[in-house]
Amino acid sequence: MPEAVLTEATQEAARTERDLQLYYAMKLIRSFEERVSRLHRQNKILGGVYSGAGQEAIVTGVCAPLVEGDFVAPLHRDLGVFLARGVDPGVLMAQLMGRVGGLSRGKDSFLHAGDLSRGVFGATSMLGASLPVAVGAALKFQLKREKQVAVAFFGEGTSSRGDVHEAMNFAGVRKLPVLFVCENNRYAFSTPIEKQMAIEDVAQRAQAYGFQGYVCPGNDLLSVLELSERLIGRARQGGGPALLECKTYRYHGHSEHDPALYRTKEELLEWESRDPIPQFERYLERKGHDLKRLREEVDARVRAAIQAAVEFAEQSPLPAPQEALEGLYAP
Amino acid sequence: MPEAVLTEATQEAARTERDLQLYYAMKLIRSFEERVSRLHRQNKILGGVYSGAGQEAIVTGVCAPLVEGDFVAPLHRDLGVFLARGVDPGVLMAQLMGRVGGLSRGKDSFLHAGDLSRGVFGATSMLGASLPVAVGAALKFQLKREKQVAVAFFGEGTSSRGDVHEAMNFAGVRKLPVLFVCENNRYAFSTPIEKQMAIEDVAQRAQAYGFQGYVCPGNDLLSVLELSERLIGRARQGGGPALLECKTYRYHGHSEHDPALYRTKEELLEWESRDPIPQFERYLERKGHDLKRLREEVDARVRAAIQAAVEFAEQSPLPAPQEALEGLYAP
């Protein structure tokens, strides 16, 4: 059905459908994050856990316009990208628990594993190292005249690394179809942004590479969505790279081990008042949804999904010792 | 004698004195470069030779405001920095010929050696790697409340490297007393600037780090000088870093092995018409110097200095084989 003949009503229905999906996605990510933190406290997850709670609107909004064949490189705090790209919550949970049912079959924990069948690339721990890789994916799309795009997430702290510069510069030179998404949560571990850079917005950097940078309130899903649709759409049409900076905040410490004593309670409270989920709920209400019913329904689905995920993961066996030597090389 | 009591006449005399020194320096560098190229063709210099002919105004102008204790990290094409900082031409020539009289005692050729007693730091060959080092020198000056400055030279091609980004960012964060000098000669080996970056001026990058960038005609010694005096002076007073981009051109190929077929004759001719030496000579003439006499006199001094340098170098012995294992560690 060509777009032109869509009636207003059909468009509205599609938007509603999308809104509900996004709402579910954000809630799923939030609950999944919280369950992971809990499992970590219970020693059921042994590796480092870097909660993205508070930042869900960014991954949700940026992944929404992506289609099959697109390429995403998440950062260490972007568990949500996996869920948003359709990785089964059980598989993701098994990954975190080091089970064979996980993406890496227990080889690594947390997010150092990807699902390339869904275009989700597994990062190393070396911050910023995924940006050149995403740029290489975009290069492939360009060379093969494909209409796909690549997205690379990174933190404002990571922006200090040389790899970020090298990647953005090359993307600019070749006008590659890549969107760089900076999740600026004001801290890199304990280091505040003032010690990381002498500028206000990471987005300013884009000009140094010949493309545009955009700043948006990262806890406002609709803002993120509007920009990511525009910028991803433009990249898809050959319009080249862009840098989208989303201002946000992480609720937890750097990792679950970190009490985050380097920041104030007020700051945390203030950001909690801008939580992405209630913000979006107010929008849904404005759109005429019965929020109470909707919330109950979505919460129930989310609970069930996470329960199933934990069950799947806990039933998935630990790898056999000799698997340690398997998978080092592609056949 | 405090500046205030300098009479106009004294100031003028000082300026004349400086002009003559700069003229000599540029001529010395040019002739030295040319002699090096010739010695290379004669197989008397075996290593890679990267001529800076055409770019003399930059090193001459930037080094002029430096004082004892300042720190300079030259790039591979900056033989002139060594001369401008007072390294004996004979020692430099011995360096290029791999003699014990050279800065590295034959350990490396060309410019991978420094003279730390004059604040000249020996680069490695890895482009851009000296910028973090210069920033570290500036950090030392800052921590010790010293009024020294550091200067780091780099090419427009080198600007693509991650180290350059990491260095500039940190300099911006801490407002370090460092001047970054980009010698933009439009090519990195065969690669034209359009393939290196998507922006017009490397100087634009400074904004991404919270300080100012400046563009100047790099073949005009007076322009370089004016800006370097201002920016080095400001850094010395705690005004923080700056980026000075000097537009220029290299007359020779990338190295003496490179016929530079990737660029046009017209381009070369056009740049030769903007040669820094005649430009400065026209200024000297305007200032009332008898150019013909001056030129003869300076040429004679330069010839003698270079002749002495070559003689010193050729008489300096090659190192004894067993020196190969000496100097690896500081005592």
Next chain:
Amino acid sequence: MKATYLQAINLALHEEMRRDPNVFVMGEDVAVLGGAFKVTEGLLEAFGEDRVIDTPIAESLIVGAAVGAAVLGMRPVVEMQFGDFISCAFDQIVNMAATLCYRHGGHASCPLVIRAPSGAGVHGALFHSQNPEAWFTRVPGLKVVAPATAYDAKGLLKSAIRDGNPVVYFEHKRFYRSVSEDLPEGDFTVPIGVARRRREGGDLSIITYGGTLHQALDAALIAEQQDGLSVEVIDLRTLLPLDREAILAAARATGKVLVVHEDRLTGGIGGEVAALIAEHAFDYLDAPVRRVAALDTHNAFSPPLEEHILPGTDKIVQAIRSLAAC
């Protein structure tokens, strides 16, 4: 005074910073946080912002800037938050710092310490468990140390800080709180380049360092108690330069050598040690030079995998027995 391995490092930093105003500490989260592992805790309070510096996330800059400060007479001690990230500073270490004195004709010093918390056995998986030492022990111009006790941690760090050359200091994360001992009061150093015999024994020699020292000692004890074997244990402590004399003396004395490390087998330092012995103590050997090390793979996360990959007391005991039986 009883001190953990971590406290020993922290103490060394305090004492050296007090002793020499040119010593300063720099790295990611080393100041306000006191380091990801709290190794630099208290330094900011004691020495202020000019001597304990939080940097952006830029390992190459951190090392490069430290080189710049070091050639001007400062004595920077920089931290890689995890030793694994030393890969991001690789060029600055192996080309910039390591060749500095040499390419300046011997007329330069670069008193720089790079602290790298390394090692496995802490569920750190691929990127928080590495033992990167052998990338550096092949680089002339560097020194490399890997203490395994609180005493050595303190003494070697002091020596490293006082050395005029770039020293890569590998500290084992697993030891931070699990290894401790009584330390003498006040200043002491442990010389770089000198191995130490941790246990006497005449039947065979274990040569080890860092992450596997304590397992090797445990294994030696088990072999004594259960098999009546007398096993010598040599702790290399410094990995570059290797203490050739100590290595060869051990080989000559017992004629049977087991080289043990937590790093992977292939390309680990054990190969170099075994090769030295096979070349220079060959005539004294009564048996093959055996190596016990991590399997040739990345350090995997899931406990059954990691356990299988890492050496460990059992594997060392088995190797002792089989070597003794040769």
Next chain:
Amino acid sequence: MKATYLQAINLALHEEMRRDPNVFVMGEDVAVLGGAFKVTEGLLEAFGEDRVIDTPIAESLIVGAAVGAAVLGMRPVVEMQFGDFISCAFDQIVNMAATLCYRHGGHASCPLVIRAPSGAGVHGALFHSQNPEAWFTRVPGLKVVAPATAYDAKGLLKSAIRDGNPVVYFEHKRFYRSVSEDLPEGDFTVPIGVARRRREGGDLSIITYGGTLHQALDAALIAEQQDGLSVEVIDLRTLLPLDREAILAAARATGKVLVVHEDRLTGGIGGEVAALIAEHAFDYLDAPVRRVAALDTHNAFSPPLEEHILPGTDKIVQAIRSLAAC
């Protein structure tokens, strides 16, 4: 058809690019210039700008971007302008590319070739003479090759391009125009992981590769002619994975092994080879396992220094004689 080592590499690139549209070449000055050494000459004309790409000066980006293209099915062949600069791409190689398949649970391939012109003896001094191979041969997930003949240069490059894993391909600069041979017409490959006996001999075995192969062969000939010694020469060709069987078979057959490489002694691959022999062929050994390699220093510039540092035919001949006399 007679081809130099350089032409063999160039031919392999042409043929593979013709064969597989997913193969492309990327690096600094590889397109318009045809590479600093002219190894990629003619490719731009033959295959166009989309398949021969000049990049900015950014080694980490070059390798990282190649990884991104490779996981999506491309087969990038990237060039480090000099192998020495591979240090600037270190993290992308040893952490990003090498762990890729493993961390994706075996469900990923990364068909990537990194060409690294390396080696000494060309007045290249500290930063244009390095032999960086041993930094990579200790990294599981990588493959490392180092051809020493035109035939192997072509055949191994083809195998590397067709491999599903990251391969670091060390080509020796000194051989570009000085080594040549008649190559068979058309397509042939040399398998990765298989050493080759270059010379038969029963008195002792030389195990070598890359920069020192031809010197080892010369030395073997001299030892035969002047001393009547019969010296076997094994060319490893692949450095990761090592051909253990070939190494151990040589040691068992002659009982005397000389390991030779142009890389520095300490931490070079020779240590690993010697250790393998000392462990697994010990009972067959009649003499110490000897190594001849570059001195433990940086490769210095001035001819007397470089000559002193590098191994070379004379030193190999002496080592053969002394080993034969054991």
